[in-house]
Amino acid sequence: MTAVVRRATLLVALSAALPVFAHAQGTGTTSHFKVGYTDIGPTIGLGGIGDAGIAFGGRFERGIKALPDLGNGVLGIEASADIWTYNNRFVGTDYDFRYVNVGVTANYHFEVKGNPKVDPFLGLGLGNSSVSTDFAGDYSSGIYFIGRAGVRYFYRPRLALYADAGAGASTLNVGVTFGLGGGK
16 A cells, blocks of 8 residues: 555545544534634654654644534644655665755634543645755655644643644654643
8 A cells, every 4th residue: 555545545534533532522622723712833744754763743723713604613724844765775885865844734623512622633734845855866746735623631631742644744643732821
């Protein structure tokens, strides 16, 4: 199975599971992620990044609009940056690759009643990949599609564990986010 097929399968499975999870939570308090909430945090990316084993990055997101006609979710805009490098050997010559990916994603955050600590979301966006190498050859940089499913688990109202999976810079990103304020 190719990496693209694996990513698409994972994204479809997570997309199908998140709405079911969000609506099965019962009633009560809603999520800490609200309109005006802003957070930032580091991530580590795993998989789907050439011969590199790990990517380092960050996420910044702000809740910008309530969506009462779409299940009372919240629209968030997320900026992401990821970087990874790896070394490869070709006919006795070492050469290095360096990727810098920057993206913007519109995320739909599901309303989860009864458990304000869980914040599942789906996102779509675009990114720009900049590739550099010291090996002679033609390597392309350019625009790429981002499709991801993710979740925050709020340990405290302004401290959350973060994970997203899908197509983009890495197959799986994990990290922590720190709330900067806001939230109505």
